[in-house]
Structures are given as C-alpha cells and as structure tokens.
Amino acid sequence: MKGRLFPSAMARLGIARLGIGRLAIQFGTLFALAMLAMGLVVFLVAQQRISRRIDDALEYHSAKYLAAEHGQVASSAVVAGRIEAWQRQKALSERTYILFAPDGRLMAGRLRIPPPPQGFSQVRYVSRAHVVHKGRALATRLPDGALFAVVQHSEAAESLQAMLPWMVLAIFACALLAGLAVTTLFARQTALRLAETQAAADAIARGDLSRRIATDRLDGMFAEQAASLNRMLDRMAELVNAQRQFSSALAHDLRTPLARLRGLLAAARPGDEAQSDGLIERAERECASVIAIFDALLRLAELESGRHPTAVAPLDLGHLVADVAETMEPVLADHGGTLRLTRLDDAVVRADAGLVNQLLVNLLENVATHTPPGTTATLRVERADTGAVVILADDGPGLGAADRSRVVRPFERGAESAGRRGSGLGLSIAQAILRFHGGTLALADNAPGLEVRMTFPG
Numbered sequence: 001m002k003g004r005l006f007p008s009a010m011a012r013l014g015i016a017r018l019g020i021g022r023l024a025i026q027f028g029t030l031f032a033l034a035m036l037a038m039g040l041v042v043f044l045v046a047q048q049r050i051s052r053r054i055d056d057a058l059e060y061h062s063a064k065y066l067a068a069e070h071g072q073v074a075s076s077a078v079v080a081g082r083i084e085a086w087q088r089q090k091a092l093s094e095r096t097y098i099l100f101a102p103d104g105r106l107m108a109g110r111l112r113i114p115p116p117p118q119g120f121s122q123v124r125y126v127s128r129a130h131v132v133h134k135g136r137a138l139a140t141r142l143p144d145g146a147l148f149a150v151v152q153h154s155e156a157a158e159s160l161q162a163m164l165p166w167m168v169l170a171i172f173a174c175a176l177l178a179g180l181a182v183t184t185l186f187a188r189q190t191a192l193r194l195a196e197t198q199a200a201a202d203a204i205a206r207g208d209l210s211r212r213i214a215t216d217r218l219d220g221m222f223a224e225q226a227a228s229l230n231r232m233l234d235r236m237a238e239l240v241n242a243q244r245q246f247s248s249a250l251a252h253d254l255r256t257p258l259a260r261l262r263g264l265l266a267a268a269r270p271g272d273e274a275q276s277d278g279l280i281e282r283a284e285r286e287c288a289s290v291i292a293i294f295d296a297l298l299r300l301a302e303l304e305s306g307r308h309p310t311a312v313a314p315l316d317l318g319h320l321v322a323d324v325a326e327t328m329e330p331v332l333a334d335h336g337g338t339l340r341l342t343r344l345d346d347a348v349v350r351a352d353a354g355l356v357n358q359l360l361v362n363l364l365e366n367v368a369t370h371t372p373p374g375t376t377a378t379l380r381v382e383r384a385d386t387g388a389v390v391i392l393a394d395d396g397p398g399l400g401a402a403d404r405s406r407v408v409r410p411f412e413r414g415a416e417s418a419g420r421r422g423s424g425l426g427l428s429i430a431q432a433i434l435r436f437h438g439g440t441l442a443l444a445d446n447a448p449g450l451e452v453r454m455t456f457p458g
Contacts, residue, residue, distance in 0.1 A: 031179030039168035054152050055120060058138035061095060062150045066140060076101075076146035080108035094153045102145030115139070115147050123151060197229065209237045312437075315351045317388050317456065318344035318381045324357060325379055328364040336373025339364070343380035347388035349456040351437050359433045362426045363392050363452055371396030375449075387439070387458035395449040404443040404450075430454075 065082050066074050074082075076099060083097045087110065098109035106112070113125045116137045123137045139149040196213055203211040212233060213226040322344060329339045360379075367377045377394040399407065408427045431441045434454055442453040 029176070029179070031175060031183070035175030035179075036168065036172040039171045043165065043168050054136050055138070057095070058120070058136065058150050058152055061097075062138050062140055062148070065097060065150070066142075066148060073143055076107065076142050076144050076148075079142065079146070079148050083108040096151050096153075098149045098151065100147040100149070102147075107146065111151060113151075116149055118147075125151075197226065200229075200233075204233065204236075209233070209240060311354070312350050312352050314348050315353050315356065317347045317349060317351075317356075317390060320353060320356060321360065321379055321381050321390060324360040324364070328361065328368075332364065332368050332377060335368040336375075337368060337371060338376045340376065340378050341380070342378050343382065345381050345383040345388070347381055347383045347456075349388050349437075349458055351456060355433045355436065359430050359454070360390070360392075362430050366426050367392070367394050367396070371449075384455070387456045390454040390456070391451060392454075393446045393449060393451040395446065398445060398448055398450045399443065401445075404445075408441065408443070 065079055068074060069078055080099050083099055086097060096109060096111045098111050098113070099107045100115045101107050104115050111125055113123055116123055116139045118139050118141055121137050121139070123135050124132055125135065126132055133153065135151045135153050137149050137151045139147055141147055200211050200213045212230045215223050215226045215230070322341060325339055325341050332339045364377070367375065371377075371394055375394050375396040377392060380391050382389045382391065408431045427441075430452075434441045434456075437456055439454065439456045442455070444451040444453065
C-alpha cells in the first residue's frame with residue numbers, strides 16, 4: 001500500500017543503525033548533568049541558608065542576654081545571673097550560654113571550652129558521655145572585660161548538610177536513568193518516523209516515483225517534514241515527466257526535418273545538375289532548421305542553468321522597445337500585420353539588453369508567424385511599483401486557457417499553430433529570459449487575441 005511501512009521493512013532498515021543508543025546516552029547524560037548542577041545549586045543554597053539561620057539565632061540570643069537593664073549596660077554580674085536563671089529553668093536546649101572572666105576563667109555556664117575568639121567561630125566540646133560535638137559560637141566582649149559566648153549545637157544542621165550530598169547523588173542517579181529512558185523512547189520514536197522517510201526514499205531510488213511518505217500517523221515537525229518531502233517528490237515527478245515529454249517532443253521535432261532531408265537525398269539523381277542544385281538548397285534549409293532547434297535548446301539550457309554570459313546594467317526599457325519595434329515593424333508588415341507603440345513610460349531596470357532584445361524579437365516573430373494577415377499588434381511599457389511591465393497584445397485568434405498554460409513548455413504549440421514550421425521553443429526561451437532577470441511571463445486573453453505581460457523587477 002502506498003506510503004505504508006510493514007514490520008519486515010522496518011527490520012530491513014535496522015533501527016539500531018540510526019544511532020538510538022548513542023543518542024539516548026548523549027541526551028540522557030546531558031539531562032542528568034543538568035539535574036546534578038541543579039542539585040549542587042540547591043545544596044549550596046540550603047547550606048548557606050542553614051548557616052545564616054544559625055548566625056541569626058546566635059545574634060538574637062546574644063542581644064537578648066546583653067540587653068541593657070534600667071538604662072545601664074549589662075555587667076558581667078548581670079549576665080552571669082541571667083545564665084544561672086536560664087540553667088535553673090531549662091534542662092535541655094540546642095543552645096548554651098557561657099561567661100568568661102577577663103583572665104579566661106569560667107564565671108557562668110556548664111560548657112567547658114576555651115574562650116572562643118570574638119565574633120562567629122566554630123567550636124568543639126566534649127559531652128558528659130565523652131563524645132566530641134561541634135558547635136557554632138558568637139562571642140562578645142563586655143565593657144568590664146568579660147567575654148560572653150552563645151554556643152549553638154550544630155549536629156542537626158551538620159546531619160542535614162551531610163545528607164544533602166547523598167540526596168544530590170540520588171537525584172543525579174534518578175535523573176540519569178529517567179533521561180536515558182525518556183531519550184531512548186524519544187530516539188526510538190524518531191527512528192521509526194525517519195525509517196518511513198528512508199523507506200520511501202529507497203523506493204523512489206528503485207524507480208517508484210509514486211511512493212510518498214504517509215502523514216496520517218505523524219504530527220508536529222515530523223508531519224511538516226513529511227509534507228515538505230512529499231511536495232518535493234511531487235515536483236521531482238513533474239520534472240521527470242516533463243523530461244520524458246521533452247525527449248519525446250524533441251525526437252518528434254527532429255524526426256520531421258531529418259526525414260525530409262533523407263527524402264531529398266534519396267531523390268537526387270547523378271548527372272542532373274539542375275535538380276541537384278535545387279535539392280542541395282532545400283537540404284541546406286532542412287539542416288538549418290535542425291541547427292536552429294539545437295541552438296534554441298542550447299540557449300534555453302544556458303538560461304535555465306544560469307550559465308549564460310550576461311552584461312546586466314541599467315536599461316531604459318522604453319528606448320529598447322522603441323528600437324525593437326522599428327526593426328520588427330517591416331517583418332510584421334511582410335506577413336500582412338501591423339505593429340504599433342501605444343505607451344512608453346520612463347522605466348529603467350537592471351537587465352541584459354541583448355537578452356531583452358531577443359525576448360521581444362522572439363515574441364514579435366511569434367505574432368508574425370502564428371497570426372493571420374490583418375492582425376494588429378501593440379507594444380507598451382508601463383512603470384510599476386516594483387519595476388516595469390512590457391505588454392505585447394494582438395487581435396489575432398488567441399489561445400485557449402489550457403493552451404496558455406501549456407505553450408510555455410518546450411516544443412508545445414497552440415492548436416492554431418500545429419501545422420506551421422517552428423521549433424516550439426520561442427515562449428520557453430522568453431520565459432527563461434524573464435526568470436533569468438527575476439521577472440515573470442504571463443499570457444492572458446486579449447478578447448480577441450493574446451496578451452503577453454512581461455514583468456521586470458526594478
């Protein structure tokens with residue numbers, strides 16, 4: 001079925017070849033590292049917050065015990081009394097208070113430690129069970145030289161800080177596993193979708209230009225990508241079909257003059273000079289017809305590929321159109337037609353004067369060749385917001401809507417021109433010249449006749 005990929009095809013494609021494992025490891029590791037970095041940030045912020053809360057508590061309780069009494073700064077005796085009162089009321093606390101005499105002797109408090117330095121510091125002490133503990137102290141020197149210290153037991157904070165690295169590692173491990181699982185699933189689903197694209201590409205490489213990527217099971221960027229690829233495949237199929245038609249038309253157009261040339265050579269009789277001269281002249285015309293077809297094809301190929309030597313420069317379209325009309329007016333008159341200039345706006349565009357001249361000559365020769373005697377053609381140049389427009393209109397038989405979209409292809413002719421001589425490349429070359437300049441060629445009904453609108457960018 002068109003666009004479907006069966007399990008056997010999946011197996012042949014080898015999803016492992018699409019690098020699922022490496023992709024999963026890369027994305028999973030990246031995700032885990034991001035989570036590890038996040039965990040480290042959380043750890044550092046939590047550690048800082050815990051330390052800040054301990055220091056805030058020490059400052060609060062130190063200020064409380066050193067508060068002035070009756071407008072007088074608390075003395076060492078007052079502070080010692082407050083410590084003793086606290087000891088009588090509190091059996092257990094995460095804080096303790098110590099007062100040292102100026103000589104370092106313990107005046108009040110139960111904790112046996114050396115006098116800490118002023119400000120915040122880390123201290124160690126031994127409990128009654130002979131266990132070494134850690135704490136954080138805030139020491140303040142009193143006016144009489146005594147040293148008051150508040151010690152905050154930090155075991156709980158240290159336990160929490162000790163747990164945080166393990167929590168970070170646990171988060172990292174979970175993130176690594178989750179990242180690997182998620183990216184493996186994502187990579188696998190991506191590989192399945194890419195496998196369908198690859199299967200379609202392989203089918204097209206084998207010559208099945210009708211193969212397309214199924215979009216009914218896709219969504220998001222995959223559906224957009226598949227739709228874009230399908231449009232590209234449609235265009236490729238059109239180009240291949242056009243190439244086939246081009247080859248067929250070329251063979252047909254070359255077959256006719258070559259067959260006539262062969263017939264002329266076969267009809268030649270030795271010794272009849274009069275007949276030979278006539279046959280040679282007709283044979284030369286047929287050869288010239290074949291050469292003209294190849295010359296036109298070469299010009300078309302050069303223009304379409306952008307390899308045509310060019311001299312793009314500012315060009316006054318009105319002046320060039322007037323010169324071409326003066327040259328081609330006798331040509332149309334010889335075929336019983338008339339050429340008139342109706343409007344010539346001042347319009348300067350960047351273009352190759354030689355190519356534009358060839359463009360107008362080709363189109364006017366088409367009028368002379370494919371319209372009946374008595375046809376009147378008009379040329380005008382109009383300035384536009386984005387550049388300029390050259391319009392060639394005639395009152396001949398014109399072209400139907402289907403023919404107007406068809407005759408710009410190589411070797412295509414209108415129904416009225418089927419029996420006339422010509423390569424069928426004039427409009428193709430005209431369109432290629434305008435594309436070369438970034439412009440457009442449009443055919444429209446002139447009611448009666450045909451209007452050819454040539455748009456040049458400014």
